[in-house]
Amino acid sequence: MCESCGCGQPDENVTFRKPGEKEEHTHSHGGVTHSHIHGDHDHDHNHSESREIVIEQNILQKNDLLAERNRGYFEAKNIFAVNLVSSPGSGKTSLLEKTIRILKDKCTLNIIEGDQQTMLDANRIEKAGAPVIQINTGAGCHLDAGMINKAAKSLEIKDNSILLIENVGNLVCPAMFDLGESKRVVIVSVTEGEDKPIKYPDMFQSSDICVINKTDLLPYVDFDVEKFREYACQVNPDLKFFELSAKTEKGMEQWIRWLQEKD
Amino acid sequence: MHELSIAVNIVEMIEDNAEKEKAHNVDKFEIDVGILSGVVIDALEFALEEAVKNSVCSKAVWKINKIEAKAKCRKCGHVYIVDDYFSPCPKCTGFGKEILQGKEIQLKSITVE
Ligand SMILES: [Zn+2]
Numbered sequence: 001m002c003e004s005c006g007c008g009q010p011d012e013n014v015t016f017r018k019p020g021e022k023e024e025h026t027h028s029h030g031g032v033t034h035s036h037i038h039g040d041h042d043h044d045h046n047h048s049e050s051r052e053i054v055i056e057q058n059i060l061q062k063n064d065l066l067a068e069r070n071r072g073y074f075e076a077k078n079i080f081a082v083n084l085v086s087s088p089g090s091g092k093t094s095l096l097e098k099t100i101r102i103l104k105d106k107c108t109l110n111i112i113e114g115d116q117q118t119m120l121d122a123n124r125i126e127k128a129g130a131p132v133i134q135i136n137t138g139a140g141c142h143l144d145a146g147m148i149n150k151a152a153k154s155l156e157i158k159d160n161s162i163l164l165i166e167n168v169g170n171l172v173c174p175a176m177f178d179l180g181e182s183k184r185v186v187i188v189s190v191t192e193g194e195d196k197p198i199k200y201p202d203m204f205q206s207s208d209i210c211v212i213n214k215t216d217l218l219p220y221v222d223f224d225v226e227k228f229r230e231y232a233c234q235v236n237p238d239l240k241f242f243e244l245s246a247k248t249e250k251g252m253e254q255w256i257r258w259l260q261e262k263d
Numbered sequence: 264m265h266e267l268s269i270a271v272n273i274v275e276m277i278e279d280n281a282e283k284e285k286a287h288n289v290d291k292f293e294i295d296v297g298i299l300s301g302v303v304i305d306a307l308e309f310a311l312e313e314a315v316k317n318s319v320c321s322k323a324v325w326k327i328n329k330i331e332a333k334a335k336c337r338k339c340g341h342v343y344i345v346d347d348y349f350s351p352c353p354k355c356t357g358f359g360k361e362i363l364q365g366k367e368i369q370l371k372s373i374t375v376e
Contacts, residue, residue, distance in 0.1 A: 050290050050376040055280055059272050059294075059368045141265055173265035176301045201348040202301045234349040237337075237359040 015136045016151060017119060019126040063177055066145035070152065070180025074163070080262040081163040083181035085203060087196075088169035090187045091213045093121045095246040096166060100128040102256055108161035112151045114143040114168045121166065131155055142173040145180055162259060175202035182262070189214040190223040197232040204235045209242065211255065216245040269302060269368060270310035274318050276370050281319045286375030289320040293372045297330040297365035299348065304329065320373075332365025 058064065074081045086092045096111065103109055111132040113122045122134035133151045135143060148165065157163055165181065167174040186207040188196055191214060197204040204210070210232055212225065225243065232239050242258070244251030273294060281289050296302050304327055315321050334345045338357035345365070351358050 050374050052291075052372050052374045053280065053284060054372045055276070055370045056372075057276060057370050059269060059276065059370060062272070140268070142268075172301070173268075176265060198349060202299075205348045231349070234351075234358045236348070 014138055014140065014147065016147075016154060017122070017134050017136070018154075019119065019122050019132065019134075060176065063145050066149060067178035067180040070145055070149055071182075072180075073152070074180065074182060077157070077159045079157055079159070079161055079163050080183075080259070081165065081179075081181045082259070083165045083167055083174075083179050083184045084187060085167045085171065085174045085184065085207070086169060086187040087171050087192065090169075090189045090192070091246055092166060092169070092187050093124060095187065095211065095213055095244075096164060097124055097128040098246045098249065098252065099164070099256065099259070100125065100130045102252065103162070103259065104129045107260065108158050110155050110157045110161060110163045112143075112148065112155070112163065112165045114147075114166055116140070116168060137168055141168055141170050142177050143167050143179060144177045148179045162262070171196070171200040171203045175200075175206050183208045185209040185211060187211045187213055188228075190217050190221050190225070192223075194224050194228040195231060197228070197235045201235045204232050204239065207236065207239065209258070210239050212241060212243045213246055215243050215251060216248045266302060266306040266310040267314070270307060270314035273311070273370055274314045274320060277320050277323075277373055278318060280370075280373055281375055284375050286319070288376050289323045289373050290376055291324050291326070291374035292320060292370065293326045293328060295328045295330050295367060295369045295371050297332060297367045298346065299332045299362060299365040300368045302368055328371065330365055330367060333363045334360040335363055336360055 084092055084096070100109055100111070109130040111125050111130050113125060113132055113134045114137060115121055115134060116137050119134055122132050125132040133155050135147050135151055137143065143165065152163065165179060184207045186203055186209070188210065190212065212228070218225070229241060242251065242255045244255055246252070277289055277292055296304055296307065307327065311325060315323065332345045333342060335342050336352035336355060336357055337359035339352060339355040341352055341354040342363065343353055345360070349358070352360065
Protein backbone atom coordinates (compact mmCIF):
# COMPACT_ATOMS: atom_id res chain seq x y z
CA MET A 1 0.00 0.00 0.00
CA CYS A 2 1.26 3.39 -0.94
CA GLU A 3 2.16 5.30 2.20
CA SER A 4 4.36 8.09 0.95
CA CYS A 5 2.08 9.71 -1.54
CA GLY A 6 -1.23 8.73 -0.12
CA CYS A 7 -2.72 7.81 -3.46
CA GLY A 8 -3.60 4.36 -2.28
CA GLN A 9 -2.50 2.63 -5.43
CA PRO A 10 -1.03 -0.77 -4.77
CA ASP A 11 2.61 0.16 -5.35
CA GLU A 12 3.81 -3.27 -6.40
CA ASN A 13 1.98 -2.66 -9.68
CA VAL A 14 3.71 0.60 -10.53
CA THR A 15 6.87 0.34 -12.61
CA PHE A 16 9.38 2.91 -13.84
CA ARG A 17 11.32 2.26 -17.05
CA LYS A 18 13.47 4.12 -19.51
CA PRO A 19 13.43 2.87 -23.12
CA GLY A 20 15.91 0.02 -23.59
CA GLU A 21 15.88 -0.87 -19.93
CA LYS A 22 14.82 -4.35 -18.94
CA GLU A 23 11.65 -4.52 -16.95
CA GLU A 24 12.52 -4.83 -13.34
CA HIS A 25 10.44 -4.80 -10.29
CA THR A 26 10.87 -1.45 -8.63
CA HIS A 27 8.60 -0.06 -6.04
CA SER A 28 7.38 3.39 -6.67
CA HIS A 29 7.45 4.46 -3.08
CA GLY A 30 9.82 3.95 -0.18
CA GLY A 31 9.47 0.58 1.44
CA VAL A 32 7.53 1.83 4.38
CA THR A 33 5.79 -0.96 6.15
CA HIS A 34 2.31 -0.55 7.29
CA SER A 35 1.74 -1.08 10.95
CA HIS A 36 -1.44 -2.58 12.17
CA ILE A 37 -2.72 -2.39 15.64
CA HIS A 38 -2.06 -5.43 17.69
CA GLY A 39 -3.55 -6.16 21.04
CA ASP A 40 -1.64 -4.58 23.84
CA HIS A 41 -2.53 -6.44 26.95
CA ASP A 42 -0.33 -4.59 29.42
CA HIS A 43 -2.74 -1.94 30.44
CA ASP A 44 -6.37 -1.75 31.29
CA HIS A 45 -8.98 -0.45 29.02
CA ASN A 46 -12.65 -0.58 29.03
CA HIS A 47 -13.84 -2.14 25.81
CA SER A 48 -17.41 -1.12 26.24
CA GLU A 49 -16.68 2.57 26.45
CA SER A 50 -16.58 4.23 23.11
CA ARG A 51 -15.50 7.75 22.38
CA GLU A 52 -15.65 9.94 19.32
CA ILE A 53 -12.45 11.55 18.12
CA VAL A 54 -12.63 14.52 15.77
CA ILE A 55 -10.04 14.19 13.00
CA GLU A 56 -10.94 16.63 10.20
CA GLN A 57 -7.99 15.67 8.01
CA ASN A 58 -7.91 16.07 4.23
CA ILE A 59 -7.80 12.61 2.72
CA LEU A 60 -5.47 13.72 -0.07
CA GLN A 61 -3.09 15.50 2.28
CA LYS A 62 -0.18 13.10 1.70
CA ASN A 63 -0.37 13.63 -2.03
CA ASP A 64 -0.83 17.37 -1.64
CA LEU A 65 2.19 17.69 0.66
CA LEU A 66 4.39 15.74 -1.72
CA ALA A 67 3.09 17.83 -4.62
CA GLU A 68 4.18 20.97 -2.79
CA ARG A 69 7.63 19.46 -2.31
CA ASN A 70 7.84 18.73 -6.03
CA ARG A 71 6.72 22.28 -6.80
CA GLY A 72 9.46 23.69 -4.57
CA TYR A 73 12.05 21.46 -6.22
CA PHE A 74 10.94 22.53 -9.72
CA GLU A 75 10.92 26.20 -8.76
CA ALA A 76 14.36 26.04 -7.18
CA LYS A 77 15.79 24.48 -10.33
CA ASN A 78 13.74 26.71 -12.64
CA ILE A 79 12.11 23.68 -14.24
CA PHE A 80 8.87 24.42 -16.06
CA ALA A 81 6.77 21.33 -15.29
CA VAL A 82 3.66 20.84 -17.41
CA ASN A 83 1.00 18.23 -16.63
CA LEU A 84 -0.73 17.16 -19.86
CA VAL A 85 -4.15 15.60 -19.37
CA SER A 86 -6.67 14.35 -21.93
CA SER A 87 -9.01 11.57 -22.94
CA PRO A 88 -7.55 8.73 -24.96
CA GLY A 89 -7.41 9.66 -28.64
CA SER A 90 -6.80 13.39 -28.26
CA GLY A 91 -3.50 13.07 -30.10
CA LYS A 92 -1.50 13.93 -27.00
CA THR A 93 1.49 11.73 -27.82
CA SER A 94 1.65 13.09 -31.37
CA LEU A 95 1.57 16.64 -30.03
CA LEU A 96 4.38 15.72 -27.68
CA GLU A 97 6.44 14.21 -30.50
CA LYS A 98 6.02 17.30 -32.66
CA THR A 99 6.82 19.57 -29.72
CA ILE A 100 10.04 17.66 -29.03
CA ARG A 101 11.14 17.74 -32.67
CA ILE A 102 10.64 21.51 -32.82
CA LEU A 103 12.06 22.35 -29.39
CA LYS A 104 14.85 19.88 -28.72
CA ASP A 105 17.62 22.02 -30.21
CA LYS A 106 16.35 25.19 -28.54
CA CYS A 107 16.01 24.05 -24.92
CA THR A 108 16.41 21.11 -22.59
CA LEU A 109 13.38 18.85 -22.50
CA ASN A 110 12.50 15.89 -20.30
CA ILE A 111 9.43 13.72 -20.54
CA ILE A 112 7.53 11.59 -18.05
CA GLU A 113 5.09 9.22 -19.73
CA GLY A 114 2.19 7.82 -17.76
CA ASP A 115 0.51 4.78 -19.15
CA GLN A 116 -1.33 1.91 -17.56
CA GLN A 117 0.46 -0.91 -19.38
CA THR A 118 2.70 -0.31 -22.36
CA MET A 119 6.07 1.19 -23.28
CA LEU A 120 4.80 2.21 -26.74
CA ASP A 121 4.53 5.93 -26.06
CA ALA A 122 7.92 6.13 -24.36
CA ASN A 123 9.54 4.49 -27.37
CA ARG A 124 7.91 7.04 -29.68
CA ILE A 125 9.08 9.91 -27.47
CA GLU A 126 12.62 8.62 -27.31
CA LYS A 127 12.72 8.39 -31.10
CA ALA A 128 11.60 12.02 -31.25
CA GLY A 129 14.72 12.88 -29.28
CA ALA A 130 14.05 13.59 -25.61
CA PRO A 131 15.04 11.75 -22.42
CA VAL A 132 11.97 9.93 -21.17
CA ILE A 133 10.90 7.75 -18.32
CA GLN A 134 7.75 5.67 -18.48
CA ILE A 135 5.60 5.13 -15.42
CA ASN A 136 3.30 2.16 -15.80
CA THR A 137 0.56 2.64 -13.26
CA GLY A 138 -0.93 -0.85 -13.66
CA ALA A 139 -4.47 -0.66 -12.39
CA GLY A 140 -3.99 2.97 -11.32
CA CYS A 141 -5.89 5.49 -13.37
CA HIS A 142 -3.72 8.54 -12.66
CA LEU A 143 -0.20 9.68 -11.84
CA ASP A 144 0.41 10.97 -8.34
CA ALA A 145 2.95 13.27 -6.72
CA GLY A 146 5.01 10.38 -5.30
CA MET A 147 5.52 8.87 -8.75
CA ILE A 148 6.58 12.23 -10.21
CA ASN A 149 9.02 12.74 -7.36
CA LYS A 150 10.72 9.45 -8.09
CA ALA A 151 10.62 9.78 -11.87
CA ALA A 152 11.99 13.35 -11.81
CA LYS A 153 14.94 12.26 -9.66
CA SER A 154 15.64 9.31 -11.95
CA LEU A 155 15.70 11.60 -15.01
CA GLU A 156 18.29 13.89 -13.36
CA ILE A 157 16.58 16.92 -14.85
CA LYS A 158 18.87 19.87 -15.52
CA ASP A 159 18.23 23.37 -14.22
CA ASN A 160 16.33 25.79 -16.50
CA SER A 161 14.64 23.02 -18.47
CA ILE A 162 11.13 21.97 -19.42
CA LEU A 163 9.49 18.84 -18.03
CA LEU A 164 6.46 17.55 -19.91
CA ILE A 165 4.37 15.01 -18.03
CA GLU A 166 1.91 12.97 -20.06
CA ASN A 167 -0.72 11.83 -17.58
CA VAL A 168 -2.80 8.68 -17.98
CA GLY A 169 -5.49 9.19 -20.65
CA ASN A 170 -8.56 9.93 -18.58
CA LEU A 171 -10.39 13.17 -17.81
CA VAL A 172 -11.68 12.18 -14.39
CA CYS A 173 -9.10 10.82 -11.97
CA PRO A 174 -6.02 12.92 -12.84
CA ALA A 175 -8.01 16.07 -11.99
CA MET A 176 -7.85 15.29 -8.29
CA PHE A 177 -4.14 14.63 -8.01
CA ASP A 178 -1.81 17.59 -7.89
CA LEU A 179 1.63 16.55 -9.16
CA GLY A 180 3.36 19.79 -8.20
CA GLU A 181 3.26 20.96 -11.81
CA SER A 182 3.76 24.59 -12.83
CA LYS A 183 0.85 24.48 -15.27
CA ARG A 184 -1.87 22.01 -16.18
CA VAL A 185 -2.83 21.64 -19.83
CA VAL A 186 -5.97 19.85 -20.99
CA ILE A 187 -5.86 18.60 -24.58
CA VAL A 188 -8.99 17.88 -26.59
CA SER A 189 -9.36 17.07 -30.24
CA VAL A 190 -12.09 18.29 -32.56
CA THR A 191 -13.20 14.68 -32.97
CA GLU A 192 -14.57 14.82 -29.42
CA GLY A 193 -17.78 16.51 -28.31
CA GLU A 194 -18.08 20.25 -27.68
CA ASP A 195 -19.68 19.48 -24.34
CA LYS A 196 -16.50 17.96 -22.86
CA PRO A 197 -16.03 20.90 -20.45
CA ILE A 198 -19.52 20.40 -19.04
CA LYS A 199 -19.08 16.63 -18.82
CA TYR A 200 -15.66 16.86 -17.16
CA PRO A 201 -15.80 20.19 -15.31
CA ASP A 202 -13.19 19.24 -12.69
CA MET A 203 -10.52 18.84 -15.33
CA PHE A 204 -11.34 22.08 -17.15
CA GLN A 205 -11.70 23.95 -13.90
CA SER A 206 -8.28 22.85 -12.65
CA SER A 207 -6.42 23.48 -15.93
CA ASP A 208 -4.60 26.65 -16.98
CA ILE A 209 -4.40 25.95 -20.69
CA CYS A 210 -6.64 24.16 -23.17
CA VAL A 211 -5.15 22.87 -26.42
CA ILE A 212 -7.68 22.16 -29.18
CA ASN A 213 -5.89 19.63 -31.36
CA LYS A 214 -6.52 18.16 -34.82
CA THR A 215 -7.95 21.41 -36.19
CA ASP A 216 -7.04 20.13 -39.67
CA LEU A 217 -10.09 17.86 -39.32
CA LEU A 218 -12.52 20.74 -38.64
CA PRO A 219 -14.00 20.71 -42.18
CA TYR A 220 -14.94 17.06 -41.76
CA VAL A 221 -16.38 16.99 -38.24
CA ASP A 222 -19.29 18.58 -36.48
CA PHE A 223 -17.31 20.49 -33.86
CA ASP A 224 -18.20 24.10 -33.10
CA VAL A 225 -15.02 25.69 -31.73
CA GLU A 226 -16.85 28.79 -30.47
CA LYS A 227 -19.43 26.72 -28.64
CA PHE A 228 -16.68 24.62 -27.08
CA ARG A 229 -14.80 27.69 -25.90
CA GLU A 230 -17.98 29.15 -24.49
CA TYR A 231 -18.63 26.00 -22.44
CA ALA A 232 -15.04 25.86 -21.26
CA CYS A 233 -15.10 29.52 -20.17
CA GLN A 234 -18.28 28.96 -18.19
CA VAL A 235 -16.40 26.35 -16.17
CA ASN A 236 -13.15 28.32 -16.05
CA PRO A 237 -13.11 31.94 -17.27
CA ASP A 238 -9.29 32.07 -16.92
CA LEU A 239 -8.61 29.25 -19.35
CA LYS A 240 -6.24 30.16 -22.19
CA PHE A 241 -6.63 28.40 -25.57
CA PHE A 242 -4.35 27.18 -28.30
CA GLU A 243 -5.95 25.89 -31.49
CA LEU A 244 -3.55 23.78 -33.48
CA SER A 245 -2.91 20.74 -35.59
CA ALA A 246 0.06 18.68 -34.50
CA LYS A 247 -0.17 16.96 -37.87
CA THR A 248 0.04 19.97 -40.18
CA GLU A 249 1.79 22.14 -37.53
CA LYS A 250 -0.69 24.95 -38.11
CA GLY A 251 -0.94 26.92 -34.87
CA MET A 252 2.01 25.14 -33.28
CA GLU A 253 4.17 28.26 -33.02
CA GLN A 254 2.02 29.91 -30.31
CA TRP A 255 2.09 26.73 -28.24
CA ILE A 256 5.87 26.43 -28.63
CA ARG A 257 6.34 30.08 -27.73
CA TRP A 258 4.24 29.63 -24.60
CA LEU A 259 6.44 26.70 -23.52
CA GLN A 260 9.62 28.63 -24.18
CA GLU A 261 8.44 31.67 -22.31
CA LYS A 262 7.46 29.47 -19.35
CA ASP A 263 4.63 31.70 -18.29
CA MET B 264 -11.80 4.43 -10.39
CA HIS B 265 -9.95 6.85 -8.14
CA GLU B 266 -12.58 6.16 -5.45
CA LEU B 267 -10.63 3.02 -4.62
CA SER B 268 -7.51 5.10 -4.01
CA ILE B 269 -9.56 7.43 -1.86
CA ALA B 270 -11.08 4.55 0.12
CA VAL B 271 -7.67 3.01 0.78
CA ASN B 272 -6.46 6.41 1.96
CA ILE B 273 -9.37 6.76 4.31
CA VAL B 274 -8.71 3.37 5.89
CA GLU B 275 -5.00 4.20 6.30
CA MET B 276 -5.84 7.47 7.95
CA ILE B 277 -8.25 5.71 10.29
CA GLU B 278 -5.61 3.12 11.19
CA ASP B 279 -3.02 5.81 11.92
CA ASN B 280 -5.42 7.68 14.15
CA ALA B 281 -6.68 4.56 15.92
CA GLU B 282 -3.10 3.60 16.64
CA LYS B 283 -2.41 7.02 18.13
CA GLU B 284 -5.41 6.52 20.39
CA LYS B 285 -4.31 2.97 21.25
CA ALA B 286 -7.73 1.81 20.10
CA HIS B 287 -8.36 -1.79 19.13
CA ASN B 288 -11.54 -1.24 17.24
CA VAL B 289 -13.17 1.48 15.29
CA ASP B 290 -16.94 1.30 15.62
CA LYS B 291 -17.83 4.17 13.41
CA PHE B 292 -16.33 6.79 11.14
CA GLU B 293 -17.63 9.83 9.33
CA ILE B 294 -16.43 11.30 6.06
CA ASP B 295 -17.26 14.67 4.53
CA VAL B 296 -17.44 14.69 0.74
CA GLY B 297 -17.98 17.97 -1.06
CA ILE B 298 -20.23 17.78 -4.10
CA LEU B 299 -17.47 19.36 -6.22
CA SER B 300 -14.73 17.06 -4.90
CA GLY B 301 -14.86 14.80 -7.93
CA VAL B 302 -15.74 11.79 -5.78
CA VAL B 303 -18.80 9.76 -6.74
CA ILE B 304 -20.39 8.80 -3.45
CA ASP B 305 -21.90 5.51 -4.66
CA ALA B 306 -18.52 4.46 -6.03
CA LEU B 307 -16.88 5.44 -2.75
CA GLU B 308 -19.39 3.36 -0.76
CA PHE B 309 -18.61 0.40 -2.97
CA ALA B 310 -14.84 0.92 -2.67
CA LEU B 311 -15.04 1.25 1.11
CA GLU B 312 -16.71 -2.16 1.39
CA GLU B 313 -13.48 -3.60 -0.03
CA ALA B 314 -11.00 -1.28 1.65
CA VAL B 315 -12.14 -1.87 5.24
CA LYS B 316 -11.61 -5.63 5.01
CA ASN B 317 -8.92 -6.88 7.43
CA SER B 318 -8.45 -3.44 8.91
CA VAL B 319 -9.09 -1.88 12.29
CA CYS B 320 -12.42 -0.67 10.93
CA SER B 321 -13.54 -3.94 9.35
CA LYS B 322 -16.65 -3.96 11.50
CA ALA B 323 -17.26 -0.24 11.53
CA VAL B 324 -20.33 1.49 10.26
CA TRP B 325 -19.70 4.67 8.33
CA LYS B 326 -21.51 7.78 7.36
CA ILE B 327 -20.76 9.91 4.34
CA ASN B 328 -21.88 13.51 4.66
CA LYS B 329 -22.53 15.27 1.38
CA ILE B 330 -21.25 18.83 1.71
CA GLU B 331 -22.96 21.46 -0.41
CA ALA B 332 -20.87 23.86 -2.43
CA LYS B 333 -20.63 27.61 -1.97
CA ALA B 334 -19.05 30.03 -4.37
CA LYS B 335 -18.12 33.69 -4.29
CA CYS B 336 -18.70 35.64 -7.46
CA ARG B 337 -15.52 37.27 -8.71
CA LYS B 338 -17.39 40.10 -10.33
CA CYS B 339 -19.81 41.24 -7.63
CA GLY B 340 -18.72 39.31 -4.53
CA HIS B 341 -22.08 37.63 -4.03
CA VAL B 342 -21.84 34.31 -2.14
CA TYR B 343 -24.19 31.63 -3.44
CA ILE B 344 -24.89 27.89 -3.39
CA VAL B 345 -23.71 26.06 -6.53
CA ASP B 346 -24.34 22.57 -7.85
CA ASP B 347 -21.64 22.71 -10.51
CA TYR B 348 -18.78 24.83 -11.82
CA PHE B 349 -20.63 26.32 -14.74
CA SER B 350 -23.68 28.02 -13.28
CA PRO B 351 -23.61 31.81 -13.42
CA CYS B 352 -23.97 34.15 -10.47
CA PRO B 353 -27.68 34.67 -9.75
CA LYS B 354 -27.05 38.36 -9.11
CA CYS B 355 -24.84 39.54 -11.95
CA THR B 356 -24.75 36.45 -14.27
CA GLY B 357 -20.93 36.38 -14.19
CA PHE B 358 -19.28 32.96 -14.50
CA GLY B 359 -16.03 33.65 -12.64
CA LYS B 360 -16.19 32.23 -9.14
CA GLU B 361 -14.06 31.17 -6.25
CA ILE B 362 -15.21 27.94 -4.61
CA LEU B 363 -15.40 28.51 -0.86
CA GLN B 364 -16.72 25.11 0.13
CA GLY B 365 -17.60 21.83 -1.54
CA LYS B 366 -14.25 20.57 -2.89
CA GLU B 367 -13.19 18.85 0.32
CA ILE B 368 -12.87 15.15 1.07
CA GLN B 369 -12.02 14.70 4.70
CA LEU B 370 -12.10 12.19 7.49
CA LYS B 371 -14.30 13.98 9.97
CA SER B 372 -14.25 11.70 12.99
CA ILE B 373 -13.78 8.17 14.25
CA THR B 374 -15.48 6.46 17.15
CA VAL B 375 -13.19 4.04 18.97
CA GLU B 376 -13.46 1.79 21.94
ZN1 LIG C 1 -22.03 38.15 -9.27
